[in-house]
Amino acid sequence: MMTSNHIDEIKKIVKSGRVLTDESDRFSYSFDGSFGTFLPDAVIQTKSTEELAQLVKLANREQIPVYPRGQSTSLSGGPLPVKGGMVFDLSVMDDLLEIHGEDLVAVVSPGILTANIHKAAEQKGLMYPPDPSSSHVSTIGGNMAENSGGPRGLKYGVTKDYVIGLEVITPEGEIIKTGGSTVKNVTGYDLTKLIVGSEGTLGIITKAVLRLIPKPQGSETIMAVFNSLIDAGSAISKILSSGILPSKMELMDKASIAAVENYEPLGLPLNAEAIILIELDGHPLALKDEVKQAADLCDSVGAREIRIPQNAEERAEIWKARKLVSPAIARIKPTKISEDATVPRSKIPQMCMRLQEIRDKYDVHLVVFGHAGDGNLHPNIICDKSDKEEMRRVEQAVAEIFTAAIELGGTLSGEHGIGLMKAPFMEMELGAIGLDMMKRIKESWDPNNIMNPGKIFPEPGQKLELS
Amino acid sequence: MMTSNHIDEIKKIVKSGRVLTDESDRFSYSFDGSFGTFLPDAVIQTKSTEELAQLVKLANREQIPVYPRGQSTSLSGGPLPVKGGMVFDLSVMDDLLEIHGEDLVAVVSPGILTANIHKAAEQKGLMYPPDPSSSHVSTIGGNMAENSGGPRGLKYGVTKDYVIGLEVITPEGEIIKTGGSTVKNVTGYDLTKLIVGSEGTLGIITKAVLRLIPKPQGSETIMAVFNSLIDAGSAISKILSSGILPSKMELMDKASIAAVENYEPLGLPLNAEAIILIELDGHPLALKDEVKQAADLCDSVGAREIRIPQNAEERAEIWKARKLVSPAIARIKPTKISEDATVPRSKIPQMCMRLQEIRDKYDVHLVVFGHAGDGNLHPNIICDKSDKEEMRRVEQAVAEIFTAAIELGGTLSGEHGIGLMKAPFMEMELGAIGLDMMKRIKESWDPNNIMNPGKIFPEPGQKLELS
Incomplete structure (x- = not known):
């Protein structure tokens, strides 16, 4: 617990920055792009590494938790000040x-x-x-x-x-x-x-x-439309084993397509089961040949339509569809639980099937899109956190998504991090000893556990709680 | 110190492999591709992970050092059993x-x-x-x-x-x-x-x-010959900032060229100051264009000759020259001290100059070649370990190579590892606290210090000793 003496000492250290302690200021630092709000005791903005180091020394001596924070777009609760203490707003450290x-x-x-x-x-x-x-x-x-x-x-x-x-x-x-x-x-x-x-x-x-x-000299885009998610998965596999390595290979399922078209009509095929968006980059002469090969491969596994935009504007329009998925689904209901469970590439079709089963079993609004080329899907559950009964079903669905990913040889998190929400599932993936080896590193570096405590490592008995 | 009881216990654990304790067998495991010999007490060959795990449990309980070992081509002393104990010959674990x-x-x-x-x-x-x-x-x-x-x-x-x-x-x-x-x-x-x-x-x-x-669909090779090491360095910089990313860009200095030609005449230009060997890989249509660009860039900074081999045999011949540098220089004198100090790419010309100064100052036989495109040079000193006076000069030259690399913003080791020989220089690069943070990890994982002890972390007062 921080005292007014601590605040005084902090203010003595911070000569070139600001120390925020008003409740309204602190509230702005109590949430991120994930779930839950936690009020810090103080927020420090300074561009000085030396001042920050002194603050950490103080925090370590007094056992005050500290939380480094950027723009707080984290989808896993990374910067949330879950145990109070000081938030360091590093977004101001932007000179270099x-x-x-x-x-x-x-x-x-x-x-x-x-x-x-x-x-x-x-x-x-x-x-x-x-x-x-x-x-x-x-x-x-x-x-x-x-x-x-x-x-x-x-x-x-x-x-x-x-x-x-x-x-x-x-x-x-x-x-x-x-x-x-x-x-x-x-x-x-x-x-x-x-x-x-x-x-x-x-x-x-x-x-x-x-x-x-x-920088690659050029890039080309292909959009392939499928009547079956499985066929879309086959197209991805075929391209990856053809010798072509696209720079991007993104998947949008029927629910994502519908959400985007509702949000901003872009002419996407509403009755399709899946769209793949492919970007190839490299030397212009190679690209010309590879675009044809990749389009032929999509065709060979039953794509019902293939669009190859002819200029930068048309390409941008296609990628806009993918970028709009997140904001579009956020409109459907107030709460968006965004996961990033990742599986070996060959298991993408199986993971898609498991996700459909989970959606039906728990009757949740599940949207699937993401980086299919590297096995990193983004199953998103759209819900309303004020509806406790729904949130309990969401809790169960999320836990089952994690289980499915691990059973298929995958991982809890491909790119969002563990943070708060996934901490209770760490041992399921790593085993008790694997998790202990990580904890030993943490304890040897941070014996007082002041550096972003409450993240990655589960508290004893900690469970996923959304309701 | 291992006892005969330890050996008996080891033999009980190792059911599917061999336990070697004869001096002649142990001698074969006393050296690697670097410097110095150290006799282990026992060598264990088993394909069983479970047996190995039991052996490590025994070693941890009895505080017996263990050393994992592959084919012992290490140039930094990685597998040397410097404190006695058990060597695990993992080269037999080759089923999968x-x-x-x-x-x-x-x-x-x-x-x-x-x-x-x-x-x-x-x-x-x-x-x-x-x-x-x-x-x-x-x-x-x-x-x-x-x-x-x-x-x-x-x-x-x-x-x-x-x-x-x-x-x-x-x-x-x-x-x-x-x-x-x-x-x-x-x-x-x-x-x-x-x-x-x-x-x-x-x-x-x-x-x-x-x-x-x-796998990239094709590859092409360029050999460019220079009358000046500085010009060769400029060619490397120009190519890297042109938008082309070669798969390899290797440098051979005058002494390497001479050593190879002495070892096996390949028609290399003996009076050149430097050769760069470039490999480009990718789509055949892109390659054709990029080879021309890269050759033109070499020409523009004063290459006196550019060879572009026209088929796979000719390409192999050119790369053979690079592969022969190591065996060729090993013929000159019995001892080869092979370093891999690495600098930021832009500092390659300065590093070449520093190496020439060191060669002259300590009157050592220094050969420079290596992966110039990523700043990872291989200064090799050819010497005779039975000549104590020479080895003392080599010690000083090696220490100064490390200093030069660090002063130019580089690192002690790019790819060979720290092992034994570079351990005394760790603090120079990392500082006491940086090194301590590494040691904390080691201590938290290996409290009895049984796992390949004597490597990476310097003993108190440890110095480079070659004489």
Whole structure:
């Protein structure tokens, strides 16, 4: 519990920033893109790494919980201050965005919006590949904390694959550097890749070095329409085993198509069972040939319609449909439980069947879309959190989605993180010893458990509670 | 210290394998591809994970050091049994090599030779990209322990980038699974990427899931000859910032060229200061265009000759030159100290200059070649370990190579690992606190320090000793 003495001490440390303690200010920091609200005791905004490190030292000494936070688009509760204490608003730490063209790296502050890294890299003919759908509003710091993915994960991998160096404040308030500016580095344990994806439980990232690649010279899009989800799954498999590696391969089911057309009519086929959107990138001469091959493969497994847009505007229109799924389904009912259970690619058709069974069994409004090419579907349940009876069915449906993913050889979370909601299911995937090995790392780094407590690791007896 | 009681107990556990205790057998396990010999007390060969786990439990209880070992091509002392105890010969654990085409993964035992994974993947139209030069003799287990790189690291990354799931025996003899068969997985801390590259100090890998990609449809090679190392460096920079991403970009300096021509005359230009070998891969139509672009760029910065081989045999001949550098220089003198200090790409010309200064200052026989495209050079010092005076100069030269790499923003090791020889320099790169954060992980996982002790972490006061 924080006291007024703590606040006084914090105010002495924070010379170049702001300390927010009004209830209205604190309320703005009590929620994220997931479920539940938790009021912090104080919010600190500073651009100074040294001030932050001093605050962490204070927090460690006084055992005050701290929570690093970006723009709070987290879908897993990553930044929620579940045990009170201090929220560090790192979205203000946004001064540094350097592109070092010759080294093929970017050096960035954690508060930089990911879309701005995309733009800065492109201006130099380079690309930062990870493209979470939230990139125009989410910070690179948040992306690193959660190891965000995105459609281009299929060809290019996820955030972790592009972070090669970090400056980090440890849970004891020390500033360390991990990795560096070289792509190859095997000097000791890979703390960089341990910290990326650790959801802010092992330290606060205050600077990062990101690997960039040359920007592909061109891209093409294909939209294939299917009367059967299974056929759509077959098309995905056929393309992946044909030697072509698309940059994106996204799936929208019938419910997603309907939601988007209701939200903004784009001329999508309402009576189709599934749409696949494919993006290919690379050299223009190769693209021409690969687009034809991929379209022929879709045709060979029974696509009823194939659209190949002929210019950038038409391409943008097609991708708009995919981008609108999330906002469109959010309109249907007030609460959206967005999951990211992921299965081996070959299990996508089976996972789709399991999801349909779960939808019917618990009578929930389930929408399925996502990154089918890498097995990372997004089953979303649209519900109303004020309806307790419905939420109990949702709880059961969510638990069964996790079980299905693990039974099919998959994982609880592909790109959103564990956070609060999935913590009770960790042992189901990892086993007691696997989870214990993770906890040992946490305890050895953060003996007072002040760094984003309540995330990843379940409390004894913790269960999923949405009702 | 192991007793005859320990050996008896080991023999009771090992029902399906062999326990070697003869001095001649143990001697075969006392060295690797680096420096120094250390005799183990016993060597165990078994294909059974359960037996190995029981042996580790015994070792943990009795505080006996254990050392996992593949084919011992390590250039950093990774498998050396520096404190006696048990060596586990995992090269015998070679039963499993499955390619799951639809999931784009391979599932392998640690004793499989990496070249056999390459072959098995290619037979299904797929590729396992990491290609350490030792791949025809080194095991995937060893590659994972050291996070091996290779020429294709430039475009495709290193071993760690392709390992997505592991079965591991912990230092306390428990069997855990990390990650899985999905490319996206953010369920808790990334133990997979922590263990890969931890040089066998955190556990024994008994099975792995590797990510594969579609095999590129074609490849082309360019050899460019330069009268100046600086011009060669400029060519590399120009190509990397042109939008082309070669699959390999290798450098050979004058001394490497001479060594190879002495070893096996291949018609290399003996009076050139540097050769760059470039490989491009991808769609044949794109390749044709990119080869011309890359050749023109080399020409524009003053290449005196550009060779573009016209068929597979000619291409193989050119790459043979690069492959022969290591065996060729090993002929010059009996001892070869092979380093892999790595710098940001833009610092390659400066690093080349620093290496020339070090060569002259300490009057050592220094040969420079390696993966210039990703900043990972291989300065090799050719010497004679029986010449104590020479070895003292080599010690100083090696220390100064490390200093130079770190001063230029680079790292001690790009792909060989820290092992024994580089341990004394860890704090120079990481700082005391950075190193302590690594050590905390080690101690929390291996409280009795039985798992490959003496590696990565320096002993108090430890110095580089070659003389």
